[in-house]
Amino acid sequence: MDTADLFPPIDLDWQTKSRRRYAAAVLGGEADRIPVDPMMLSHSTVACGFTIRDFYEKPELGAHCLGYVQQLYDLLPVTKYYFAHPWMPELGIRLKFMDYTPPVPENIVVEEPEDVDLLEVPDAEAIQKGFTFTRLSRAYDYIKEKLPTMFVPISPCPEPEGSGAGLCGIEQFLMWTMTDMDLALKLVRKYTDTAVSGAEALAKRYGMALLTTGSVLANSDIMPPETIDRIAADNLEYLVKQALTRGAGPQVFYHFCGNHDNDYHLFINKIIYSPLTIVHMGYHGREVFPAELLKEAFGDKATIMPSVDTKRFIVANPKAIYDEAERQIIGGRDSPKGFILGTTCEVPPFSPPGNILAMVRAAKDHGSYGTW
Numbered sequence: 588m589d590t591a592d593l594f595p596p597i598d599l600d601w602q603t604k605s606r607r608r609y610a611a612a613v614l615g616g617e618a619d620r621i622p623v624d625p626m627m628l629s630h631s632t633v634a635c636g637f638t639i640r641d642f643y644e645k646p647e648l649g650a651h652c653l654g655y656v657q658q659l660y661d662l663l664p665v666t667k668y669y670f671a672h673p674w675m676p677e678l679g680i681r682l683k684f685m686d687y688t689p690p691v692p693e694n695i696v697v698e699e700p701e702d703v704d705l706l707e708v709p710d711a712e713a714i715q716k717g718f719t720f721t722r723l724s725r726a727y728d729y730i731k732e733k734l735p736t737m738f739v740p741i742s743p744c745p746e747p748e749g750s751g752a753g754l755c756g757i758e759q760f761l762m763w764t765m766t767d768m769d770l771a772l773k774l775v776r777k778y779t780d781t782a783v784s785g786a787e788a789l790a791k792r793y794g795m796a797l798l799t800t801g802s803v804l805a806n807s808d809i810m811p812p813e814t815i816d817r818i819a820a821d822n823l824e825y826l827v828k829q830a831l832t833r834g835a836g837p838q839v840f841y842h843f844c845g846n847h848d849n850d851y852h853l854f855i856n857k858i859i860y861s862p863l864t865i866v867h868m869g870y871h872g873r874e875v876f877p878a879e880l881l882k883e884a885f886g887d888k889a890t891i892m893p894s895v896d897t898k899r900f901i902v903a904n905p906k907a908i909y910d911e912a913e914r915q916i917i918g919g920r921d922s923p924k925g926f927i928l929g930t931t932c933e934v935p936p937f938s939p940p941g942n943i944l945a946m947v948r949a950a951k952d953h954g955s956y957g958t959w
């Protein structure tokens with residue numbers, strides 16, 4: 588059976604409404620309420636009776652499940668298909684598909700400092716034959732054909748410094764950030780340039796590519812602010828400038844994963860803001876990053892995406908999610924460039940639907956335009 592034959596059609600009336608909602612949050616305009624984006628990936632396949640592994644192993648199926656479940660929960664008007672560790676196989680990393688997690692890297696490719704110079708950055712043409720582009724384009728070609736109204740290609744580079752670290756192993760990398768910063772920076776730049784080639788190749792094929800990036804390993808629990816400034820903030824500026832110059836964008840999504848209480852300010856004036864930029868921040872210490880602070884720091888530059896704690900989604904307590912969503916919405920819903928309600932990181936694959944729907948309910952009750 589064809590993948591597309593497994594799903595009922597997308598309701599276009601729903602989609603129009605959802606699209607208006609998303610446009611209002613990013614560009615302004617009229618809509619019913621603020622949008623909700625729980626950063627769903629493999630929850631979509633699980634919710635349709637498939638597996639976590641299926642999401643990564645079968646891009647067409649993963650993409651269709653995403654589109655279908657976005658509608659089911661009344662979330663985003665687009666599929667937003669991408670996956671972990673993009674562009675790493677292009678530098679020699681072997682990814683192993685797992686049953687209960689995203690694919691995991693099996694090897695490292697940098698053992699000695701000299702190995703960094705030996706890494707060859709593929710150009711946009713070479714990258715089209717690689718693991719990442721092939722899988723992403725399978726998903727996006729499929730969406731374009733089967734779910735054309737939900738089509739937005741994503742150019743992923745979710746964690747430039749974390750992926751650079753994955754090339755040599757995290758411990759080695761953290762050691763280099765303390766003993767040989769230039770080497771650590773050179774390694775991250777090799778990965779970043781590979782991701783830029785990927786962005787260029789995707790933009791060439793589809794005419795655009797929503798750039799999704801941010802920092803994950805570079806957070807206040809792991810590194811001092813001086814290190815984050817160089818390894819993450821400076822490099823993000825470079826990455827986004829390069830990717831936009833080569834045709835990616837115009838949308839940019841920044842996901843700052845983990846705790847950023849002592850470093851969020853470093854990014855404010857350094858990252859690049861396209862006219863369609865969303866800034867998302869995970870935690871402030873052990874708590875969710877407060878919507879008020881996100882609004883104050885980034886609200887005049889970008890759409891903000893405050894979060895509900897992802898950890899809550901595996902606990903049988905929808906009300907706790909509703910309450911946190913309510914606090915975050917009230918704290919940031921009047922942000923000048925718009926508000927999207929998110930989760931601190933990808934919503935866990937086995938989240939009960941009642942928990943995800945608690946966010947949507949909070950968005951209706953407290954995020955309806957004209958009622959505050």
Ligand SMILES: [Zn+2]
Pocket residue numbers: 803842843844845931932933
């Ligand atoms: Zn994350």
